[in-house]
Amino acid sequence: MTRLTRRAKLSDDELLHYISTDDPAEAEALFARARAEREKYYGADVYFRGLIEFTNYCKNDCLYCGIRRSNRNVERYRLSVDQILNCAALGSMLGYHTFVLQGGEDTYFTDERVVEIVGALHEKYPGCAITLSIGERSEESYAAFREAGAARYLLRHETANEAHYAMLHPASMSLENRKQCLYNLKKLRFQVGSGFMVGTPYQTPENLLEDLRFLQELEPDMVGIGPFIPQSDTPFGGEPGGSLEQTLRMVALSRLLLPSALIPATTALGTIHGHGREKALLAGANVVMPNLSPKNVRKLYALYDNKICTGDEAAECLGCMTGRIKRAGFIPNMCRGDVALKRPRSVRLHRTE
Ligand code: SAM
Numbered sequence: 001m002t003r004l005t006r007r008a009k010l011s012d013d014e015l016l017h018y019i020s021t022d023d024p025a026e027a028e029a030l031f032a033r034a035r036a037e038r039e040k041y042y043g044a045d046v047y048f049r050g051l052i053e054f055t056n057y058c059k060n061d062c063l064y065c066g067i068r069r070s071n072r073n074v075e076r077y078r079l080s081v082d083q084i085l086n087c088a089a090l091g092s093m094l095g096y097h098t099f100v101l102q103g104g105e106d107t108y109f110t111d112e113r114v115v116e117i118v119g120a121l122h123e124k125y126p127g128c129a130i131t132l133s134i135g136e137r138s139e140e141s142y143a144a145f146r147e148a149g150a151a152r153y154l155l156r157h158e159t160a161n162e163a164h165y166a167m168l169h170p171a172s173m174s175l176e177n178r179k180q181c182l183y184n185l186k187k188l189r190f191q192v193g194s195g196f197m198v199g200t201p202y203q204t205p206e207n208l209l210e211d212l213r214f215l216q217e218l219e220p221d222m223v224g225i226g227p228f229i230p231q232s233d234t235p236f237g238g239e240p241g242g243s244l245e246q247t248l249r250m251v252a253l254s255r256l257l258l259p260s261a262l263i264p265a266t267t268a269l270g271t272i273h274g275h276g277r278e279k280a281l282l283a284g285a286n287v288v289m290p291n292l293s294p295k296n297v298r299k300l301y302a303l304y305d306n307k308i309c310t311g312d313e314a315a316e317c318l319g320c321m322t323g324r325i326k327r328a329g330f331i332p333n334m335c336r337g338d339v340a341l342k343r344p345r346s347v348r349l350h351r352t353e
Contacts, residue, residue, distance in 0.1 A: 010256065015212060018249055019205045027249055034252035034284030037259045040344040042286045046330045047262065047337025048321070049098045049131065050091035050292040050314075053301040054079040058104025060135070061170045062158075064200060066231035066302045067104045073233045077297045078108060081117055087292045087314075088121055092128070094318050095334040099125070100154065100289060102133035109134065111141045115148040122149025129336045133193075136177060139184040146188045153185045154193035156224055159200065160214035161207045168200055182218055191339055193222030193262075198250050199242020200228040208250060216257050221339035222287075223254045223261045226268030229304035244273045248283040255284030260340045262287050271308045277321075278328040287337065288325065290317040 018030055055078035056067045067074055079087070088099050099121060103109070109117075114134065121130050131152035132145055142153070157178055159165050165175040185192045196211045215223060227242030247269060255263060264287040269276030277288060291298060291309050298310040309317055322332045 010253075012209060012213075015209050015253060016205055018253055019208045019246070021249070022245070027245060027252075030249060030252045030256075031283040034255040035282060037255050038263075038284045038286055041260045041340040044329065044331045045286065045333040045337075046265075046281060046325045047098070047287045048096060048318070048332065048334050049100045049264070049287060049289040049337075050088070050094075050096035051100045051102060051289045052079070052084060052087045052091075053102050053291070053293045053297070054084050054087075055103035055106040055109065056297075056301050057106040057108065059107055060105050060173065062173070063168055063170075063235045064197070064228060064231070066234060066304055068234060071231075071233045074302065075300050077300050078103075078106060079294070079297070081113075081120065083294060084117055085120060085124070087294065088125060088128075090314055091292045092125055094315060096292070097127060097334060097336040098129040098131060098152075099292070100131040100133060100152075102154070105135040111137070111144050114141075115144050118145055118148040118150045127336070129191075129338070131193075136173075136181045139188070142181075142184055142188050142190070146190060150190070152191040152193065152222070154195075154222065154224060155181055155185065156193075156195040156197075157182065157211070157214060157218075158196055159203065159207055160196070160210040164200075164202060164204075164207050167202045179214075179218075182220070186218070191221040192218075193224055194218055194220040195222075195224030195226075197226055197228040197242060197268075198247040199240070201236050201239045203228075212250075212253055212257055215254060219258065221262060223258060223263050224266060225250050225254060225263070226266035227272050229268055229271060229306075231302065231304045241272060244269070244276060244279070248279055251280050251285050252283040262337065262339055264289055267291075267308060268304065271304070271306055275324075278324055281325070281328050281330055288321050290314070290321050292317075 061069045130150045132150050133154035227247045229241045263285040265277035265280035265285040292314045325332045
């Protein structure tokens with residue numbers, strides 16, 4: 001059995017071993033170590049983000065994604081500014097202090113429109129963190145969003161290997177541009193989230209090692225990791241999905257390599273296993289992202305098949321997650337949940353942007 005020593009010293013061989021091991025005892029030891037690491041920075045707190053999926057139009061054609069441009073079976077929708085503000089109003093009433101605006105790369109939402117939405121949210125809810133997750137834009141666009149009041153940005157790198165990236169995306173997209181966007185966001189002092197899917201077609205253990213090493217290099221504040229889940233109307237609709245066990249090990253390894261990161265227990269994990277999100281918390285995750293989108297559009301944001309929580313009201317989602325978190329032995333926390341400074345909790349301050 002490989003021994004886990006100090007976090008920063010995990011060698012490529014050790015990481016590859018944990019990426020691939022199918023020994024449950026080894027995995028459990030890894031999760032325990034990740035939990036202890038998370039505890040040092042965040043205690044038992046689990047932070048809530050209110051997710052608003054505001055458009056499923058997308059100009060991109062990522063081969064894995066259910067809302068890709070070529071999927072003619074998607075009923076497209078976009079929320080109006082008023083609808084988005086209503087979602088936030090409901091979220092605020094329920095106690096959320098973070099709103100995540102996520103959508104496909106929808107050209108209708110020009111920089112001006114995004115700035116208008118972010119500005120309105122920032123003015124109405126100055127104590128809340130506004131997070132955007134709307135894909136690749138120019139540095140100037142990101143600067144305008146930052147100026148308008150957005151503090152965080154989620155953009156998964158998806159895979160850090162060039163050749164693998166090309167197998168998952170059309171030729172019009174490049175890993176180089178993805179990485180450039182991430183570095184631009186960092187330069188603009190966004191709290192940046194990156195991450196990847198586990199079990200995408202053609203992925204090798206070495207690719208996952210590259211993902212971890214890229215995260216170490218980027219040092220994002222947030223790391224989103226979920227299993228790939230096939231969506232039947234995409235070119236990868238017949239491929240196998242990523243495994244629960246390997247996804248959990250990747251969550252734990254990310255925690256060890258980036259101990260102060262905010263790591264969500266993703267909806268995709270909850271989709272492949274009834275207690276996938278609780279298991280992620282027990283493997284080092286410390287964030288959940290319940291849905292605040294209007295109930296009538298939730299099914300339409302179908303990135304993958306059988307997505308959970310598409311039939312619940314926002315208050316039901318919140319109640320359900322709160323119960324799950326408590327039963328798993330953690331403490332629900334509805335504050336902004338900024339990233340901890342890169343030192344343990346006993347001497348910790350929070351960044352408050
Ligand atoms: N357009 C934005 C972007 O590209 O960052 C945000 C929306 S995008 C649909 C959000 C994330 O969904 C992607 O980063 C990807 O990792 C994930 N995703 C898409 N298709 C998926 C699938 N079939 N299984 C699991 N996750 C998927």
